[in-house]
Amino acid sequence: MRLVALDTLAEKIGLKLGQGAAEARAMCPALDVIAADPAADQAFLEGLADWCDRYTPLVALDGKDGLFLDITGCAHLHGGEKGLVSDLLSRLFSLGVEARATVSSAAGLSWAAARYGNMAVIEAGEAGRVLAPLPVAALRLPEETAAALERVGLKQIGDLLEAPRAPLARRFGSLLLLRLDQARGAADEPLSPRLPVPSFAAERRLAEPLMDEEYILELTRHLAKDVRASLERHGEGGRLFELLLFRVDGRVFRVRAHAAMPLNDADRIAALFRERLQAVHDDLDAGYGFEILRLAVLRSERLDPAQQDFSGVPEESQPLAAFIDKVAARFGPDCLMQASLAESHLPERAGGFAAVRNVAAVMAPPGSNDRVFPENRPLRVFAHPELVEATAEVPDGAPRSFNWRKTQYRVARAEGPERIAAEWWIDGEDHPTRDYFRVEDQEGRRFWLFREGLYGREVAAARWFMHGVFA
Amino acid sequence: MAENAVQRQTILSLRDTIARIENCSLPGIVRAAKAADAAGFRRGSEGTFHRKVLPLGIGPLDDLLKGGLPLEGMMEIRNAETRDAGAAAGFVAALAVLYQQERREKGHLAPVLWISQALACREAGQLYAPGLKSYGLDPERFLFVAARTVKDALWIAETALAVPVFAAVVLEIRGNPACLALSESRRLNVRARAGHVPLLLFRQAGEEEASSAFFRFQIKPAPAGGRPLPDGSVLCGSIDHPAFHLLVEKSRAYAAADIFLEWNAHDRRFYPLDERRSAALQVNGQPENPVDPLSAPAGRSRRAQPLGRLLAFARAS
Incomplete structure (x- = not known):
């Protein structure tokens, strides 16, 4: 064990960096030795850097x-x-x-x-x-x-x-x-700041620290008004906002909020943070209060000014954007999803849900999208196809009966097979082919089953899977 | 005589209040009394209150719903077992398609919001976008939220009801959670009516429970028809449009029998199953030797009958 850092008192006694801990103890029996923790030191330094944000x-x-x-x-x-x-x-x-x-x-x-x-x-x-x-x-x-x-x-x-x-x-x-x-000073030395500089920001320094969430939100609204002025001057609206809260004891909280469409309205920006603060409520420890609040726009996009009509009824996409923002602020930006279709034969890749990124896509009139998608796809699919025990004709027949989730089903009718080969350019060449069957049991439940592998060519004993249920 | 008139007035006003709470048109006596106002004044539109509805085009069902699907408020659709979730989801999705279509005819491109409890998604399968598309829904205007808990789902639903954007909001809940009891369902119903949004409460694998829904249907799968051939016969062993078996559990009007429907995704509308097939299905469901000596109860067909009279449901949540 060697000394890696000393405080002023230890330096005065005459201890040196790199000295053995035992030797140092011998020189000064009352020495207090703390194990070095570089990660914690780094975190502390970054905390200080955050705190220094108050100056620049x-x-x-x-x-x-x-x-x-x-x-x-x-x-x-x-x-x-x-x-x-x-x-x-x-x-x-x-x-x-x-x-x-x-x-x-x-x-x-x-x-x-x-x-x-x-x-x-x-x-x-x-x-x-x-x-x-x-x-x-x-x-x-x-x-x-x-x-x-x-x-x-x-x-x-x-x-x-x-x-x-x-x-x-x-x-x-x-x-x-x-x-x-x-x-x-004869040669230039560039500094690389640890965080990108926000393009727009407004801050308020308070004589009296602030603890109440309501006041924080009210102040955020005022800050948003200040930011709005500069946003409007550049014809832009913010997509990603950050609220910096400097606590009196030096800790800095950063609360980020995404907007579904470019935003410059003070009330809506404040509403974003209202939900966000509720969501992070437990992590945001006000302690003895916050002394500086800063609202920064980290990402902005062009926002063309739109004229409201006299009735004051907002455009349809606006309440939707507000709703998306509200949900995203509370449950995270990936919570609200939109159906996305992809061109793939494999059912897992053909359709899924992706987070809503742009409101315009939801409200846009249907394009002339002539892509043809297969009919007869189930309404619900299982994320992981479930293994079933099926009795079926060998090699290519439809199942006659199967056991799924500990219940036996007798197949009354079946349509198929629909043969879907694996995408060899992604999965590799030895991925088994699937034969899909649309079956109806005796009570009228319709299922989507597939057999993995072709008898004789790919596998000796094929396995059956339940992949989805139809309406 | 004067006392009589006061009592009569009190009763009329109480009936009026009840009618307003129940969101249905005023009973005949009250309407007559209002029309013949002693002072000779006509009171605005109160007497001629029209519920906005979306007719389904199926006689028995439209009669049951008093004209058609309501365009606002809460409706409940449940299924008894998880394995029937496909059929129930199909029925709910079909209603969503109808609502979306209704809005499109008015010139609005309205999205459908489907809020799902994550557990429900894991058990019964995730919604599948190509399937929804082939079912008639507009996949670009379909938003989906998987909420971790029921409370989160309720919060999102309530927020969505306040936004006048959605053609329909679907709230998919599994079972009978305690945080969605009568008072919460009433709250949602009030919100949905205030926001003029239809809310479809889809209770997956849940029990019958008192709620403020306008109606409650239990959906069971029914065997689909076969694909028709050009010469009028049916392709043997083929599976055509999905069919549903509707058990009416709660409604304003009396349901004489179960209803069998077929959803045609191409026409985007329901068709009744033809007489012969529904009759066969009705018979199929009956036990061969009915041992229950009690008469069929009014309004609800073929539930397991408790002895005596059912006054209130036991709390399922």
């Missing part, structure tokens, strides 16, 4: 213990760069997180200064002056490069800045120069 939507993870925040254009909302950093640090401190932060014009410079320096804000021209006294490890170099640099006496970044570039590149590789340029 562009948050990128940096390794195991750092976050990059792109605050371009956001600083003035939080009282300037200094104000932002002090606000961030004081809030994190009250959450019990020990953190360091630096604002600068380059990601590399911020990284170096936050870990090895002690400046909160670095002005544009000061990069060289700040970097010079820092150790070379602050350049985010691989360990062996850093060690090699130290061996030749280049211990501080200042030494590197003065040294000629060509020999450095020849001896230590181009990465060193790239890192150096990135730290000086």
Whole structure:
């Protein structure tokens, strides 16, 4: 067991990373050793990244213990760069997180200064002056490069800045120069935010935390009005909305709601979240309340403005879309399904149900779809055909009687066989052929039975299956 | 004399209330009394209340339903055993086709919503889109929900009834769950009438239970006819249009005998089975030596008869 992380107190005692746990205990008997859990650390870091969403939507993870925040254009909302950093640090401190932060014009410079320096804000021209006294490890170099640099006496970044570039590149590789340029702000360094930036968003910061669901919904409606304005300006409607709820203790809840058609009406957006909040009710622990609410539009589509008629009766697709949204918000987007037909001989593939994605498809007038589908298909089929014991003429005869679900049925009439071969391009060539029979028992129940395999050619003893029931 | 008139008025108004609760036209006396209003005023449309119906074109059934299928409110269709679910589903789907067709004739492309308890789907089989299409339903306008629990199914049904989009809403429930008792069925009926949507409650493998449905039919399968040949004879051993055996368990009018129907998916309408075949089927169902000495009860044919008079159902859910 080796130490992988230390707190400030442990560092003061003189413990080192990579030291054996037993040795550390010997140095300090009262040492509290906690088993490392990288997954939990990662989850915590992501939670913090979520929390940092309050400052900027562009948050990128940096390794195991750092976050990059792109605050371009956001600083003035939080009282300037200094104000932002002090606000961030004081809030994190009250959450019990020990953190360091630096604002600068380059990601590399911020990284170096936050870990090895002690400046909160670095002005544009000061990069060289700040970097010079820092150790070379602050350049985010691989360990062996850093060690090699130290061996030749280049211990501080200042030494590197003065040294000629060509020999450095020849001896230590181009990465060193790239890192150096990135730290000086001479080379561009793209950050990859962990979440896509929503195209439209509105947020509200509250002086008093909010706990009541009714108030949350009311506020959501207000936010939806703000979003609507920008949606209308672009002629778009949202299809996927996200409500971010920042709890006072730093936890962030994300509630997503799908809309069946592009939406920009505030009341309907709020209605989406009314159902959604009911559905996630148990998971949404308000605790001491939420302090920031943000409504973001993650996906939007073109929405042509439609004129309502004077009677005020909405178009038919609108109540249907509202219904679909309501059901989808409560039971998930795949709950409501629409019949879908496919061109396949195999009955399982020929028809099924797929989630309703678009309302327009339901309300559209029937197209000139001339695809021919076989008649005489049952109304209900079993998801897994059920094995039955049947007595039938060999080789190709219809069943005379069969046992299904522990009951015997005597066949009065039968139509068939309808021979359906397997689709060899999907199932492979040795998949057995099926012979389907439509049979009626003596009381008038109509079933769809099939024999799997052809006698003599494919199988020695064929099995019979119950696949469906007719009306 | 004055006291008499007051009593009479009270009784009339009570009858009026009952008639309104039962959603049927006013009884004759009340109507006559209303027409001859003492003050000489005619009261708007109350007396001439017409229920909107969809005639099925089958005499005995239309008489039973007082004109035809109601266009709003709840109707119950049940089957006794799971293995009969195919026939019952066929009857329900046929009604849905009729409702959809009725809306299409008015110029609306209305979808049908089929809400199913997931358990019911697993036991009796899932609905099959090509089968529905060949049965006459419009597969593009067929929405299906598999609800995990009965409560979820009820919630979806209630939400759907408030939306004036659906041609018909089918609620498929298995057995007699406790959360769909008389009060819930009344609630659904009221919602369906307020939303002007027909709600078909399809009780799979369930018992007879008191409900607010306008009618309750038990559906049993019946042997189908054979395919006709051009010369008028029947192709031996073939199976033509599906046939149903309807047992009327609850209705406003008296049902003299069971009804046998045939669904023609091509014409999208029911046809009565011809006399000879239905008579044969009626006889077939009778036990050869009836031992039950009690007379057949009015309104319900060939149920297992309890001794004495049936006043109320035991609660099945």
